[in-house]
Amino acid sequence: MAQAFVPKLLGRSDYAIISELIEPNTRVLDLGCGEGELLDWLAQNKNVDARGVEISGARTQQAIARGVSVFHSDLEDALADLPDQAFDYVILSQTLQETREPLKVLRDMLRVGRRAIVAFPNFAHWSVRLAHLFTGRAPKTKLFPHDWFDSPNIHFLTVDDFESLASAEKWTVERRMFLQGARTIAVLPNLLAEVAVFLIRK
Amino acid sequence: MITETQFVQFDSISLDSGAILAPVEVAYETYGTLNDNKTNAILILHAFTGDAHAAGEDKETGSPGWWDNMIGPGKGFDTHKYFVISSNVLSGCRGTSGPGSINPETGCPYAMSFPPVTVADMVRLQKMLIDHLGIKRLLAVSGGSMGAMQALQWAVAYPEAVAAAIPIAGTARHSPQQIAFNEVGRQAIMADPDWNEGDYYGKRPPARGLAVARMVGHITYMSDQSMREKFGRRLRDQNQFEVESYLRYRGSQFVDRFDANSYLYITKAMDYFDLTNGRTSLSAAFENVKSRFLVISFTSDWLYPSYQSLEVVRALRGRNCDVAYCELPSNYGHDAFLVNIAEQAELVRGFLASTLRGVER
Numbered sequence: 001m002a003q004a005f006v007p008k009l010l011g012r013s014d015y016a017i018i019s020e021l022i023e024p025n026t027r028v029l030d031l032g033c034g035e036g037e038l039l040d041w042l043a044q045n046k047n048v049d050a051r052g053v054e055i056s057g058a059r060t061q062q063a064i065a066r067g068v069s070v071f072h073s074d075l076e077d078a079l080a081d082l083p084d085q086a087f088d089y090v091i092l093s094q095t096l097q098e099t100r101e102p103l104k105v106l107r108d109m110l111r112v113g114r115r116a117i118v119a120f121p122n123f124a125h126w127s128v129r130l131a132h133l134f135t136g137r138a139p140k141t142k143l144f145p146h147d148w149f150d151s152p153n154i155h156f157l158t159v160d161d162f163e164s165l166a167s168a169e170k171w172t173v174e175r176r177m178f179l180q181g182a183r184t185i186a187v188l189p190n191l192l193a194e195v196a197v198f199l200i201r202k
Numbered sequence: 203m204i205t206e207t208q209f210v211q212f213d214s215i216s217l218d219s220g221a222i223l224a225p226v227e228v229a230y231e232t233y234g235t236l237n238d239n240k241t242n243a244i245l246i247l248h249a250f251t252g253d254a255h256a257a258g259e260d261k262e263t264g265s266p267g268w269w270d271n272m273i274g275p276g277k278g279f280d281t282h283k284y285f286v287i288s289s290n291v292l293s294g295c296r297g298t299s300g301p302g303s304i305n306p307e308t309g310c311p312y313a314m315s316f317p318p319v320t321v322a323d324m325v326r327l328q329k330m331l332i333d334h335l336g337i338k339r340l341l342a343v344s345g346g347s348m349g350a351m352q353a354l355q356w357a358v359a360y361p362e363a364v365a366a367a368i369p370i371a372g373t374a375r376h377s378p379q380q381i382a383f384n385e386v387g388r389q390a391i392m393a394d395p396d397w398n399e400g401d402y403y404g405k406r407p408p409a410r411g412l413a414v415a416r417m418v419g420h421i422t423y424m425s426d427q428s429m430r431e432k433f434g435r436r437l438r439d440q441n442q443f444e445v446e447s448y449l450r451y452r453g454s455q456f457v458d459r460f461d462a463n464s465y466l467y468i469t470k471a472m473d474y475f476d477l478t479n480g481r482t483s484l485s486a487a488f489e490n491v492k493s494r495f496l497v498i499s500f501t502s503d504w505l506y507p508s509y510q511s512l513e514v515v516r517a518l519r520g521r522n523c524d525v526a527y528c529e530l531p532s533n534y535g536h537d538a539f540l541v542n543i544a545e546q547a548e549l550v551r552g553f554l555a556s557t558l559r560g561v562e563r
Contacts, residue, residue, distance in 0.1 A: 043556075051524065060528045065548040067556030069494065069526040071515065081519040 004184045010037045014093055014119045017177050017184075017197045021117055022046060026088035029053070029113065031075040031105075032095040036063030043068065051087075053078040076100060079108035087113040094195075096120045097153045103165070110171065110202045119197040122178075124158035124190045143194055159190040166200060175199040203274055203281070205231050205258035205267065207297055212330050215292075221317035225306070228331050229254045229297025230289035233273060234281035236337070241561050243337045244279055244554070245328060246288040247345030247352040250419075250468055251460055253296035256288035257281075271543045278547030284341065284554065291352075292327045293319040293468055295461035302403060302461045314400035319467055321348070321475040325355045329363070341561060342554060344368035346539035347506060348468070351475050354514065358477060361492040366557040368550060370498045371539045373510035374484055374517075375476035380505065383422050384469040387415030391462045400463050412462045413453030420452050425502040425535030484517040494524035494560075496553040498546060500538035501531050526553060 009016035015038050022028060024046040030039050033052030040063075043050040052070040054060045060072040071078055075092075076099055090113030092105065097120055099105045109116040121143045122128075131139035138148035146153065159178065166173050178185050178193035185192050207229050214224035231254045236243060246256050246269065257273035259266060267288075273279040279286050290298035293316065301316040332340065343356040343364055350372020357367040373380075391397055394411025402408060424432075433445040477487040495518055499511035508529050515527040530545050532538035539546065 049524070057529060057531060061530070061545055061549060064496065064526045064528055065552035067552045067559070069524050070528075071519065071525065072528045078519075081516045083520060083522050086522040 003186070006179065006182055006184055008182065010041060013179050013182050014195055014197060015041075017179070018091060018093065018117055018119065019046070021175060021197075021199050022048065022089055024048070027051075027086070028089045028091065029082075029087045030091040030093070031078070031109070032092065033063060033068070033070060035059050036066055036068035036070055038091075038093075039063070039068045039070075040066050076105060079105070079112055082112040084111055085114055089113055089115050089117055091117045091119075093117075093119040094121065097123075097155050097157060099155065102155050102157075106165075107169075110200070115174070115199060115201045117197065117199050118162070119195060120157060120162070122159050122190070122193045122196050123156040124160065125194055126191050129191075159193055159196045162196065162198060166198070171200045171202060173198055173200050203233065203258035204261050205233065205255065206261040207231055207254050209297060210331065210334055212327075212334075215323070215327055215330065217317050217323045217326075218320045219318045223292075223299060223317055226292070226299045226327065227297070227303070228289050228299075228327060230287060230331060231255060231257075231267075232288075232335075233257050233286040234284050236285040236335075239562075240337050241339070241341060242283060242558065243285045243287060243332075243335075243340050244342045244344065245332065245340050245356070246273065246279070246286060247328075247343060247349035247356075248288065248291065249345065249347035249349050250472065251456070251465075252290075252349070253294065254288050254290040254298075255296075257286065269540070272547060272550070278543070278550040279344070279554070280551065283558075287332070287335065289328055289331055291324040291348075291468065293324075293464060293471065295464040296459075298327070300461065301400065301463035301467055311403040313403065313463060316463070316467065319471050321351050321355050321471050322359060324471065325352050325359055328352070328356075329360060332363070338363065339561075340364050341557060342366040342368055344370070344550070345372075346370040347372060347536065348472050350506075351472065354477060355475075357491045357493045357495070358487055361490050364493045365561050366495065366553070367493045368496045368498070368553065369511070369514065370546070371500055371503050371506045371511070371536060372514075373506055374487070374514050375478065376473050377510070381473045383418060383505070384473055386418050388466055388469060390414040390418070391465060394462075397462060400466075402462070407457070408462045409454075409457040412457050412460065412465060413450070415462075415465060416456040416460075417449040417453045420449055422505045423536045425504065425533060427502060427533045428535055428537070431533070484513065485520050488517055488521050488523065491518070491521070491523060494557060495526065496549060497525060497527045498539070498549060499527075499529045500534070500536075500542065501529060502533050503536045503538060505536040 027049040039050035063070040090109040178189040179195040257267035290296045350369030353369040391411040394408035397408035436444040438447040499508040518525045532542040
């Protein structure tokens, strides 16, 4: 069974994986970039041209103050302005399930970027299934810690859901990586993966 | 930091109107030290009624510069790191040639015979100053309000000469509302009999009209909330609200330092400024820009609302330009860029540092 330990980057395993996927000297757009930690790291260590979009004003301020070019905006309003193929990579980390129109966002990502990197929490993880089965309530787990009424997550998806969307949209999945805690796993990802990271292109 | 205004005279300048102004003088100040590679120069661009004295204490009067909280050692525009230049705009009245200057052909002030001036003309004169100082490429140009218009014009007119532009609380073109407020100010001046078709030098200036114009201006620089907090409905005396007293004071104070004809010329320049002039779109205006941008607006600024900054940002993003944008929370209205300093300074500091890293790479 191919398992591998992933050392965290900036305290996050998904950042470690994303940073591995990104080639040096490329143009990177991070949607929902927070305080710009990942972009700053990529700019300093991989010499990427790093740009971000962030909806929170306070986080945008932090990101710009650290020298990252961030557009203070809802990410779903931020892609339409951009020309085709403006970036080598467009990153959407842990935010797809919060978007109003996830398919439109993904299509736009592949319009403005040559490749998209999408990381999301897997709604089919066994802990979520069990929580639903045994409590009879909207699942509340480590991955999905919110009550149903205050959750930012509005479009839940699973590893298999994403795979079938990718094939329906005829996207090429160049890499798929599945995280369970700080390890990558290779078998039964739809059951075992807490977080999935996909590198896709049109 | 003790500062002193300096002056330089150029033989002539060609203006957008086709007129040639000869000679032309520029008042400017500098702060900090230009590095050996000349890569750390920043040009500060003042708003409508500002002047060259942007920072420090004036050597003679001791008065602080208009952006002293942003420019200086350790401040947003850190004079330990950067060489900061600030000049008075063309058609101003604070040392740079304007309608109050003497026309060498007549020996009298130009008054209304001073040629019409555009924001592009103002920037053209600043470029002459930068060339005179031996600087090929500015690290940044920055200013609020009309200063933001000049910053955008710099990036469009001299793409090779600007590594970064920081337009704050500005616009690519005036809205009808902004033009309307300016027109009220102009009419107040011209309705004052002392204006005398602009020919009042050496006589009684149109102080009442100019004061009213300034009062209108001050209302537009504040917000409903900042006025409620600052004045409420408090009375100064039986017949006068606090806010009335404040506006009268600011109006009368303004008359002592500003020339009514400059008010007319500069407001016209702002109103006619439109980056899309002669082009199909704002995006087309940005076709050749090479700068990166930090655009800042303020939530309570209703004179230069955020949508105007966003219009600029969206056009730049459409060109895939490197642009950072943040709308800062503030209750101070348009005045925020002069008052709301801490957060603005943080943004500017980080943006300049990463710009300098890129330039020196």
